[in-house]
Amino acid sequence: MITPIKDPYLIESDVLLRQLNSSKNGLNEDEVKRRLSHFGKNSLPDPDRKSILKLIIKQFNNLMVYILFFAAGISFFTKHYVDVYVILGIILINALIGFVQEYKAEGALAALKALLIPQCKVIRNNQLVKINSTDLVQGDILVLEEGDSIPADARIIDQKNARTAEASLTGESLPIQKTDKIHSESCGFSDQKNMVWKGTFVASGSIKAVVTATGLQTQIGQIAASLKGILPKKTNFQKKTDKLAMQMAFIAIGSAILLFLVGLLVLEVDKSELLLISIAALVSAIPEGLPAVLSIVLAIGSYRMSSKNAIIREMSATESLGSVSTIITDKTGTLTQNTMTIKKVWTHGISDVEVTGEGWESKGTFLGDEKDVNSLEILFEITAHCHQSAIEVNENDKLKVIGDPTEAAFLVLGNKAGKKKSLKIIEDLAFNSDLKYRSTKLIKDNHEMRFYIGAPESILDRSTTYHDKNGNNIKFDDNAKSDILGKIKTWSQESLRVLALARKVGADLEKDENLEFVGTVGMMDPPRPEVISAVTSCHKAGIRVIMATGDHADTAMSIAKKVGIVKSGRELVYTDTQLQEMSEVEFKKAIREADVFSRLTPIMKLKITKALQETGELIAMTGDGVNDAPALKQADIGIAMGIMGTDVAKDASMMVLADDNFSTIVHAIEQGRIVFNNARRTSFFLITTNFAEILTLIAAISFGLPIPLTATQILWINIVTDGFCDKALAAEKGKGNELCSAPISPHENILTKGIIPFLLINALIMTGLAIFAFQLYLPLSIEKARTMVFIVIAFTQLFNVFNMRNLDQSIFKIGLFSNKWVNYALIISILIQILIIEVPIFAKLFDFRHVNFLEFIKWIALSSLTLWAGEIYKYIKNHKSI
Numbered sequence: 001m002i003t004p005i006k007d008p009y010l011i012e013s014d015v016l017l018r019q020l021n022s023s024k025n026g027l028n029e030d031e032v033k034r035r036l037s038h039f040g041k042n043s044l045p046d047p048d049r050k051s052i053l054k055l056i057i058k059q060f061n062n063l064m065v066y067i068l069f070f071a072a073g074i075s076f077f078t079k080h081y082v083d084v085y086v087i088l089g090i091i092l093i094n095a096l097i098g099f100v101q102e103y104k105a106e107g108a109l110a111a112l113k114a115l116l117i118p119q120c121k122v123i124r125n126n127q128l129v130k131i132n133s134t135d136l137v138q139g140d141i142l143v144l145e146e147g148d149s150i151p152a153d154a155r156i157i158d159q160k161n162a163r164t165a166e167a168s169l170t171g172e173s174l175p176i177q178k179t180d181k182i183h184s185e186s187c188g189f190s191d192q193k194n195m196v197w198k199g200t201f202v203a204s205g206s207i208k209a210v211v212t213a214t215g216l217q218t219q220i221g222q223i224a225a226s227l228k229g230i231l232p233k234k235t236n237f238q239k240k241t242d243k244l245a246m247q248m249a250f251i252a253i254g255s256a257i258l259l260f261l262v263g264l265l266v267l268e269v270d271k272s273e274l275l276l277i278s279i280a281a282l283v284s285a286i287p288e289g290l291p292a293v294l295s296i297v298l299a300i301g302s303y304r305m306s307s308k309n310a311i312i313r314e315m316s317a318t319e320s321l322g323s324v325s326t327i328i329t330d331k332t333g334t335l336t337q338n339t340m341t342i343k344k345v346w347t348h349g350i351s352d353v354e355v356t357g358e359g360w361e362s363k364g365t366f367l368g369d370e371k372d373v374n375s376l377e378i379l380f381e382i383t384a385h386c387h388q389s390a391i392e393v394n395e396n397d398k399l400k401v402i403g404d405p406t407e408a409a410f411l412v413l414g415n416k417a418g419k420k421k422s423l424k425i426i427e428d429l430a431f432n433s434d435l436k437y438r439s440t441k442l443i444k445d446n447h448e449m450r451f452y453i454g455a456p457e458s459i460l461d462r463s464t465t466y467h468d469k470n471g472n473n474i475k476f477d478d479n480a481k482s483d484i485l486g487k488i489k490t491w492s493q494e495s496l497r498v499l500a501l502a503r504k505v506g507a508d509l510e511k512d513e514n515l516e517f518v519g520t521v522g523m524m525d526p527p528r529p530e531v532i533s534a535v536t537s538c539h540k541a542g543i544r545v546i547m548a549t550g551d552h553a554d555t556a557m558s559i560a561k562k563v564g565i566v567k568s569g570r571e572l573v574y575t576d577t578q579l580q581e582m583s584e585v586e587f588k589k590a591i592r593e594a595d596v597f598s599r600l601t602p603i604m605k606l607k608i609t610k611a612l613q614e615t616g617e618l619i620a621m622t623g624d625g626v627n628d629a630p631a632l633k634q635a636d637i638g639i640a641m642g643i644m645g646t647d648v649a650k651d652a653s654m655m656v657l658a659d660d661n662f663s664t665i666v667h668a669i670e671q672g673r674i675v676f677n678n679a680r681r682t683s684f685f686l687i688t689t690n691f692a693e694i695l696t697l698i699a700a701i702s703f704g705l706p707i708p709l710t711a712t713q714i715l716w717i718n719i720v721t722d723g724f725c726d727k728a729l730a731a732e733k734g735k736g737n738e739l740c741s742a743p744i745s746p747h748e749n750i751l752t753k754g755i756i757p758f759l760l761i762n763a764l765i766m767t768g769l770a771i772f773a774f775q776l777y778l779p780l781s782i783e784k785a786r787t788m789v790f791i792v793i794a795f796t797q798l799f800n801v802f803n804m805r806n807l808d809q810s811i812f813k814i815g816l817f818s819n820k821w822v823n824y825a826l827i828i829s830i831l832i833q834i835l836i837i838e839v840p841i842f843a844k845l846f847d848f849r850h851v852n853f854l855e856f857i858k859w860i861a862l863s864s865l866t867l868w869a870g871e872i873y874k875y876i877k878n879h880k881s882i
Contacts, residue, residue: 255694
């Protein structure tokens, strides 16, 4: 049995075939079966998609849930069974919300992936057959033609004018010319011209190659396997909620201990009874609804993002987007359209004619003098015939190029000019990298002629005459050549890729000389139209955008300037080679000073990502190619392209863009900031409520009063009053200024010192009113007094909802009723509170007493002090900051 071949690009093809126990006639079926058995299928392992069981278990694996389980355990042993059922129910609801959201995200991602196994052509038993690409083995002889996907890594043994598109693997946007010649020295895989790679495709020409690696042994397979070495990290939000859980546990335990100590000193009750009261207080002080409401906050954010084509695979990553401080983005297909578009055309003696329209759409106009446009008739005829490409609609109703994207640009230009491939073609020769041009022999008006498209210097060297604006064929002189060379230089400085067109009419068409120079075209891979505004929004939001591409430095810098990535004074671009030669200090300086990096290898992308993370940056990495995958997984937020992206890139990411639109990222970041604010306001709301409850218990005991609320009454407040309003706060929309400030610090906790004054003011008002009501009604009966305390606590919380809708702005400025969900929650909560007090069966269950209408109105009005105190606090705070 053969072993994997090392460095096949350094081995003569005949020798390599012998080492692989193969020949140009291919393998026989028995040998194929043996090799399949030994090496396995030519496929990458299924991505590590979370199973249903893993998704379910994951929902219970966080600190807040552990604390709730602990609280349920305490309640069980103290025989507070109602509390046990409620807490367990909340845990299950929280788990269900998280599971449904993440399961839907996984399903949406799977729907983006191809469902059919690709096929390929191979020679077996000296016959050409078509097989599933998964059945390829080492030693198989691949037969590849223009437009074919390459199903395995293979060494070329024969080729004809072959070029392959390797952007998905190397980041190189232009097709690579291939050869069957041996390399004389070692080089990186992207420079191995006699090899073809799994995951790329043939742009032009034909290839016969022997398979040297399949499955995980391929270059794409090795990158996929390397991802397993990058351990999953806790998201920024998970770290924050863990910290919040610890803070809440500390407050709850501290409050329970304080209650026990105060009761021990003040109340003359049995220690065991006091311990039970303290434990009940401990349970009530934990906001058991917090995990569920945080999950709802994330779910709403994820839903809003998905409605804008951003699919969140890891729900907790939703909030982390708000803290993104740097986006590292690929160029080809991410910032640009991955289409070669001809922007200018010219022939000697006319002004530049600009061509409108983007991408593969054959829609556009020619901007220039009408006579100048008419003089381009021959040029348009050449573009319509001198190519081997096609454009078709794929299964997603998107335009797809068959063949070389550069040649497709000529097809589109011909279509825009109303020219079709109508002439009889006798011979079509693909682009030759040595000659640097392609040609097509055809018949027009009963005359044979040949059309040429190629590098300007190559076409000019073979041209003796030029076609002027009047249609005359004029002999070249120094002035004419100087004009053409000047035009080429000017366009090149504008970052246009310049190609020349020529023709030859009459005899001796087999000799590529004495050509008639027709004109030039300038093309580029244009930026996506929406990228400029998206980059501007990023800068406005304090987010640095870095381009990390496999393309040329000049091309990268040109696009970076066009889309606004490069700011004045930062016109620097470093290549992979330059970065490798730097010391550690120089490297760190380079990634601080430059926003464009070109010719990058996957390892260097990973190194840049890690280095920036070490400086405290929270990184979002966008990309679509296999070469982006390691950095996508290492990044805090990996963002893959859903349409153009490879499966390896998607599986390494936390977020997938269903529309491949860079501007979608900006919307997602905006939603991430809204999610953080909603998480904060709902957490503050619950914490204020629970703190006020425990403070009321401590205050009552300190004054020598009975317990002002039963455990059941406290639990009801936490479930119903909190339960409706916190969910409504979770649906709060943004105020439109989320992208006008710096990113949220990754280290900024949900609960901060800055909120303590606000929290204390509200909690003290709630507690003061509750104690006042309790003492006022206690002479009537403890049941009546507890009923009034319940009303005060419940309604002060409901008014506090308005405070929490915005922690800085007045509720009257943002709109008292602008959140319909808060309005619904308040109405439902008020109705339920009145019903359980006034409906006899519920009143008996909770041990409430009747409250007349005037009492309700009076204490509801007093409870509104929470709102007015909050408004005064915001007013003073805002005027101090002016």
